[in-house]
Amino acid sequence: MKPHTTASPSKKPNTTKSNGSPASKKATSSTTAKQSSGLHTLFVDQLKDIYWAEKTLTKEIPKMAKKATDEDLISALESHLEETKQQVIQCEEVFSLLNMKPQAKVCEAMQGLLEEAKEIMDETEEGSVRDAGIICAAQKIEHYEIATYGCLVAFARKLNQMEAAEILEGILEEEKNADSKLTEVAETAVNDDASDEEE
Ligand code: ZN
Numbered sequence: 001m002k003p004h005t006t007a008s009p010s011k012k013p014n015t016t017k018s019n020g021s022p023a024s025k026k027a028t029s030s031t032t033a034k035q036s037s038g039l040h041t042l043f044v045d046q047l048k049d050i051y052w053a054e055k056t057l058t059k060e061i062p063k064m065a066k067k068a069t070d071e072d073l074i075s076a077l078e079s080h081l082e083e084t085k086q087q088v089i090q091c092e093e094v095f096s097l098l099n100m101k102p103q104a105k106v107c108e109a110m111q112g113l114l115e116e117a118k119e120i121m122d123e124t125e126e127g128s129v130r131d132a133g134i135i136c137a138a139q140k141i142e143h144y145e146i147a148t149y150g151c152l153v154a155f156a157r158k159l160n161q162m163e164a165a166e167i168l169e170g171i172l173e174e175e176k177n178a179d180s181k182l183t184e185v186a187e188t189a190v191n192d193d194a195s196d197e198e199e
Protein backbone atom coordinates (compact mmCIF):
# COMPACT_ATOMS: atom_id res chain seq x y z
CA MET A 1 0.00 0.00 0.00
CA LYS A 2 1.23 3.45 -0.87
CA PRO A 3 1.73 5.88 1.99
CA HIS A 4 -1.01 8.43 2.23
CA THR A 5 0.31 11.84 1.37
CA THR A 6 -1.44 14.92 2.56
CA ALA A 7 -1.26 18.32 1.00
CA SER A 8 -0.77 21.00 3.59
CA PRO A 9 -1.32 24.33 1.89
CA SER A 10 -1.55 25.98 5.30
CA LYS A 11 2.10 25.16 5.93
CA LYS A 12 3.14 27.02 2.81
CA PRO A 13 5.63 29.68 3.87
CA ASN A 14 4.41 33.21 3.66
CA THR A 15 6.84 34.68 1.17
CA THR A 16 5.71 38.27 1.67
CA LYS A 17 7.06 38.19 5.20
CA SER A 18 10.52 36.90 4.29
CA ASN A 19 12.97 39.76 4.12
CA GLY A 20 16.13 37.78 4.73
CA SER A 21 19.38 37.60 2.80
CA PRO A 22 19.30 36.67 -0.89
CA ALA A 23 20.28 33.15 0.14
CA SER A 24 17.36 32.69 2.50
CA LYS A 25 15.01 34.32 0.00
CA LYS A 26 16.08 31.82 -2.60
CA ALA A 27 15.54 28.93 -0.21
CA THR A 28 12.05 30.18 0.62
CA SER A 29 10.95 30.59 -2.98
CA SER A 30 12.24 27.18 -4.04
CA THR A 31 10.39 25.56 -1.13
CA THR A 32 7.26 27.39 -2.19
CA ALA A 33 7.63 26.26 -5.79
CA LYS A 34 8.13 22.68 -4.73
CA GLN A 35 5.11 22.66 -2.43
CA SER A 36 2.81 24.33 -4.92
CA SER A 37 3.83 21.97 -7.71
CA GLY A 38 3.06 19.11 -5.31
CA LEU A 39 -0.36 20.62 -4.71
CA HIS A 40 -0.80 21.12 -8.46
CA THR A 41 -0.13 17.42 -9.03
CA LEU A 42 -2.62 16.49 -6.32
CA PHE A 43 -5.16 18.87 -7.83
CA VAL A 44 -4.79 17.33 -11.28
CA ASP A 45 -4.94 13.78 -9.87
CA GLN A 46 -8.16 14.54 -8.05
CA LEU A 47 -9.59 16.17 -11.16
CA LYS A 48 -8.82 13.03 -13.20
CA ASP A 49 -10.46 10.95 -10.48
CA ILE A 50 -13.70 12.94 -10.40
CA TYR A 51 -13.73 13.19 -14.20
CA TRP A 52 -13.77 9.39 -14.36
CA ALA A 53 -16.46 9.30 -11.69
CA GLU A 54 -18.71 11.78 -13.51
CA LYS A 55 -18.33 10.01 -16.84
CA THR A 56 -19.17 6.70 -15.18
CA LEU A 57 -22.16 8.22 -13.40
CA THR A 58 -23.67 9.29 -16.72
CA LYS A 59 -23.97 5.55 -17.43
CA GLU A 60 -24.91 4.42 -13.90
CA ILE A 61 -27.54 6.99 -12.86
CA PRO A 62 -29.95 5.80 -15.59
CA LYS A 63 -29.69 2.25 -14.20
CA MET A 64 -30.67 3.53 -10.77
CA ALA A 65 -33.57 5.55 -12.19
CA LYS A 66 -34.79 2.47 -14.06
CA LYS A 67 -34.92 0.45 -10.83
CA ALA A 68 -36.74 3.19 -8.90
CA THR A 69 -40.53 3.38 -8.44
CA ASP A 70 -41.29 6.73 -6.75
CA GLU A 71 -41.86 9.41 -9.38
CA ASP A 72 -40.12 12.12 -7.40
CA LEU A 73 -37.11 9.88 -6.98
CA ILE A 74 -37.04 9.08 -10.69
CA SER A 75 -37.24 12.76 -11.58
CA ALA A 76 -34.56 13.69 -9.03
CA LEU A 77 -32.24 11.08 -10.56
CA GLU A 78 -33.07 12.13 -14.11
CA SER A 79 -32.49 15.80 -13.45
CA HIS A 80 -29.20 15.04 -11.72
CA LEU A 81 -28.26 12.92 -14.74
CA GLU A 82 -28.61 16.03 -16.91
CA GLU A 83 -26.47 18.02 -14.47
CA THR A 84 -23.91 15.23 -14.42
CA LYS A 85 -23.59 15.30 -18.21
CA GLN A 86 -22.87 19.04 -17.95
CA GLN A 87 -20.40 18.40 -15.12
CA VAL A 88 -18.40 16.14 -17.44
CA ILE A 89 -18.14 19.08 -19.85
CA GLN A 90 -17.31 21.49 -17.01
CA CYS A 91 -14.50 19.19 -15.82
CA GLU A 92 -13.18 19.25 -19.40
CA GLU A 93 -13.22 23.05 -19.22
CA VAL A 94 -11.13 22.91 -16.05
CA PHE A 95 -8.61 20.67 -17.82
CA SER A 96 -8.41 23.18 -20.65
CA LEU A 97 -7.89 26.05 -18.18
CA LEU A 98 -4.88 24.03 -16.98
CA ASN A 99 -3.76 23.63 -20.61
CA MET A 100 -4.35 19.90 -20.40
CA LYS A 101 -6.30 17.35 -22.36
CA PRO A 102 -9.05 15.75 -20.26
CA GLN A 103 -7.82 12.54 -18.71
CA ALA A 104 -9.82 10.09 -16.63
CA LYS A 105 -8.30 7.95 -13.91
CA VAL A 106 -10.31 5.10 -12.38
CA CYS A 107 -11.79 6.16 -9.05
CA GLU A 108 -11.80 3.06 -6.89
CA ALA A 109 -13.97 4.72 -4.28
CA MET A 110 -16.71 5.49 -6.80
CA GLN A 111 -16.37 1.98 -8.20
CA GLY A 112 -17.02 0.65 -4.71
CA LEU A 113 -19.99 2.95 -4.13
CA LEU A 114 -21.50 1.85 -7.44
CA GLU A 115 -20.98 -1.82 -6.58
CA GLU A 116 -22.78 -1.18 -3.33
CA ALA A 117 -25.66 0.49 -5.21
CA LYS A 118 -25.96 -2.54 -7.47
CA GLU A 119 -25.94 -4.88 -4.50
CA ILE A 120 -28.76 -2.92 -2.82
CA MET A 121 -30.83 -2.98 -6.00
CA ASP A 122 -30.24 -6.73 -6.49
CA GLU A 123 -31.15 -7.59 -2.92
CA THR A 124 -34.41 -5.62 -2.61
CA GLU A 125 -37.83 -6.11 -4.13
CA GLU A 126 -39.03 -3.39 -6.47
CA GLY A 127 -40.88 -0.70 -4.53
CA SER A 128 -40.36 1.68 -1.65
CA VAL A 129 -37.73 -0.35 0.22
CA ARG A 130 -35.61 -0.51 -2.92
CA ASP A 131 -36.25 3.21 -3.41
CA ALA A 132 -35.01 3.90 0.12
CA GLY A 133 -31.91 1.84 -0.70
CA ILE A 134 -31.34 3.71 -3.96
CA ILE A 135 -31.56 7.01 -2.08
CA CYS A 136 -29.04 5.74 0.47
CA ALA A 137 -26.63 4.64 -2.25
CA ALA A 138 -27.11 7.84 -4.24
CA GLN A 139 -26.47 10.00 -1.17
CA LYS A 140 -23.22 8.15 -0.47
CA ILE A 141 -22.22 8.98 -4.04
CA GLU A 142 -23.18 12.64 -3.64
CA HIS A 143 -21.24 12.90 -0.37
CA TYR A 144 -18.15 11.49 -2.05
CA GLU A 145 -18.52 14.05 -4.82
CA ILE A 146 -19.07 16.86 -2.31
CA ALA A 147 -15.84 15.90 -0.51
CA THR A 148 -13.89 15.80 -3.77
CA TYR A 149 -15.20 19.09 -5.16
CA GLY A 150 -14.73 20.78 -1.78
CA CYS A 151 -11.04 19.83 -1.94
CA LEU A 152 -10.74 20.77 -5.60
CA VAL A 153 -12.18 24.24 -4.96
CA ALA A 154 -9.75 24.79 -2.08
CA PHE A 155 -6.78 23.54 -4.11
CA ALA A 156 -7.74 25.65 -7.15
CA ARG A 157 -7.89 28.77 -4.97
CA LYS A 158 -4.51 28.03 -3.36
CA LEU A 159 -3.05 27.56 -6.83
CA ASN A 160 -4.60 30.84 -7.98
CA GLN A 161 -6.74 29.07 -10.57
CA MET A 162 -9.71 31.30 -9.88
CA GLU A 163 -11.66 30.51 -13.03
CA ALA A 164 -11.31 26.80 -12.35
CA ALA A 165 -12.32 27.37 -8.72
CA GLU A 166 -15.50 29.09 -9.86
CA ILE A 167 -16.52 26.24 -12.18
CA LEU A 168 -15.78 23.66 -9.50
CA GLU A 169 -17.72 25.61 -6.92
CA GLY A 170 -20.73 25.64 -9.22
CA ILE A 171 -20.55 21.86 -9.49
CA LEU A 172 -20.13 21.57 -5.70
CA GLU A 173 -23.41 23.47 -5.25
CA GLU A 174 -25.21 21.14 -7.66
CA GLU A 175 -23.96 18.10 -5.73
CA LYS A 176 -25.14 19.61 -2.45
CA ASN A 177 -28.55 20.37 -3.97
CA ALA A 178 -28.80 16.84 -5.36
CA ASP A 179 -28.09 15.49 -1.88
CA SER A 180 -30.74 17.75 -0.29
CA LYS A 181 -33.29 16.79 -2.93
CA LEU A 182 -32.73 13.11 -2.14
CA THR A 183 -33.24 13.78 1.58
CA GLU A 184 -36.47 15.55 0.74
CA VAL A 185 -37.74 12.65 -1.38
CA ALA A 186 -36.88 10.21 1.39
CA GLU A 187 -38.55 12.26 4.08
CA THR A 188 -41.70 13.20 2.18
CA ALA A 189 -42.66 9.77 0.88
CA VAL A 190 -40.23 6.95 0.37
CA ASN A 191 -39.26 6.20 3.97
CA ASP A 192 -42.89 6.24 5.16
CA ASP A 193 -43.93 3.89 2.36
CA ALA A 194 -40.97 1.65 3.09
CA SER A 195 -41.82 1.38 6.77
CA ASP A 196 -45.49 0.68 5.91
CA GLU A 197 -44.30 -2.27 3.85
CA GLU A 198 -43.20 -3.93 7.09
CA GLU A 199 -46.76 -3.97 8.48
ZN1 ZN B 1 -21.96 13.21 -9.63
Ligand code: FE
Nearest residue numbers: 054084087145
Ligand atom coordinates in the same frame (compact mmCIF):
# COMPACT_ATOMS: atom_id res chain seq x y z
FE1 FE C 1 -21.35 15.11 -10.20
Ligand code: FE
Nearest residue numbers: 049107108109
Ligand atom coordinates in the same frame (compact mmCIF):
# COMPACT_ATOMS: atom_id res chain seq x y z
FE1 FE D 1 -11.77 8.97 -6.08
Ligand code: FE
Nearest residue numbers: 142145175178
Ligand atom coordinates in the same frame (compact mmCIF):
# COMPACT_ATOMS: atom_id res chain seq x y z
FE1 FE E 1 -23.80 14.14 -8.13
